[in-house]
Amino acid sequence: MAGRTKTRSARAPTPQSSESLLRASKEPDFRQERSRRSYVALIDAATELFAQNGYDAVGTPEIAQRAGVSVGTFYRYFDDKHEVYLEISRRMMVGAYAQTIEGLTPARFAGLARKETISETIALLFEHVLSRPQLSRSFMEMSLRDPQVAELRRAFEDVSVRRLTALISAITPRDVVPDPEATAWVLYGSAMQCAYGLAEHVGPPPVGADRAKKALADFIERALFPT
Numbered sequence: 001m002a003g004r005t006k007t008r009s010a011r012a013p014t015p016q017s018s019e020s021l022l023r024a025s026k027e028p029d030f031r032q033e034r035s036r037r038s039y040v041a042l043i044d045a046a047t048e049l050f051a052q053n054g055y056d057a058v059g060t061p062e063i064a065q066r067a068g069v070s071v072g073t074f075y076r077y078f079d080d081k082h083e084v085y086l087e088i089s090r091r092m093m094v095g096a097y098a099q100t101i102e103g104l105t106p107a108r109f110a111g112l113a114r115k116e117t118i119s120e121t122i123a124l125l126f127e128h129v130l131s132r133p134q135l136s137r138s139f140m141e142m143s144l145r146d147p148q149v150a151e152l153r154r155a156f157e158d159v160s161v162r163r164l165t166a167l168i169s170a171i172t173p174r175d176v177v178p179d180p181e182a183t184a185w186v187l188y189g190s191a192m193q194c195a196y197g198l199a200e201h202v203g204p205p206p207v208g209a210d211r212a213k214k215a216l217a218d219f220i221e222r223a224l225f226p227t
Contacts, residue, residue, distance in 0.1 A: 018155035039077050041067040043091075046084045051135035055085060055142055086148055089139055093156040100125045101160050106170040114225060119217045126195050126209060133199035140201060161185050172224050187220055 045066035049058045060081050064074045078084045100121050108117045129136050143153040164184035168177055177183050194212050197205045205212070 018158040038067070038069050038073055041069060042074055042077060042084065043088065046081070047088050047132075047135065050085060050088065050138055051132050054134070054138050055081075082146075082148075085142070086152070088135075089142075089149055089152050092135070092139065093152055096125070096128050097156065097159060099128055101163050104163070104167050106167065109167075109171045115217070115221055118220050119213065122191065122213050122216050122220075125191055126198060126213060129195040129199050130209070133201075136196065136199055137201045140196065157188065161188050164188055168224065176226060177224065183223065187223065190219065191216060 042063060046058070046063045049062055049066060058081060060074050061071055063081065063084065064071045067074075078087075104117070104121065108114075139149065139153070142149040144150070161181070161184045164187065165181045168180040168184055172180070194216050196202075198209050198212060207215075
């Protein structure tokens with residue numbers, strides 16, 4: 001096929017690390033800029049449609065039409081709508097990790113900077129989820145019924161908790177936090193649950209975003225720096 005090289009692989013499951021599952025992109029190797037633009041347009045169109053209508057209500061003709069390309073062009077790059085949904089989900093997870101957790105280092109928690117660092121990270125997490133609340137809700141729903149989406153969700157949690165565990169181990173003494181891994185998992189779960197709650201995954205939240213951000217930041221700071 002002109003414009004790019006794509007080697008399709010069998011769908012048989014193979015063991016993969018969480019990091020490999022969350023690679024930023026699985027784009028084909030494009031030979032022409034026009035082909036790359038068509039691929040990106042399909043990703044963008046599918047993202048908008050899934051965000052607006054959910055997974056089940058979207059078909060490949062609608063994605064192609066929104067992208068301004070033919071259905072045949074869609075099938076040059078994706079086997080079906082499930083494959084493009086997985087790519088969107090993967091990108092969403094990679095974006096969330098890069099914006100919120102990847103940049104957290106012990107140096108950022110020195111002295112008075114720790115409160116600001118915690119607050120900024122929470123704000124970025126909330127912004128990421130709330131920027132496309134319907135898409136994040138769709139992802140959560142699909143993770144309960146689609147094994148491949150569930151695998152992506154587990155990979156994101158695994159990478160995030162391991163990074164937070166290493167961070168807590170480096171910045172908090174063991175007499176304060178005896179079990180960094182369990183603490184990381186609880187803090188991660190608390191932050192994600194707050195974000196999804198504000199996105200109204202289960203109905204209108206009882207508090208607003210500003211109150212939730214402050215309460216969560218205070219909770220995390222007290223857990224890691226009780227003195």
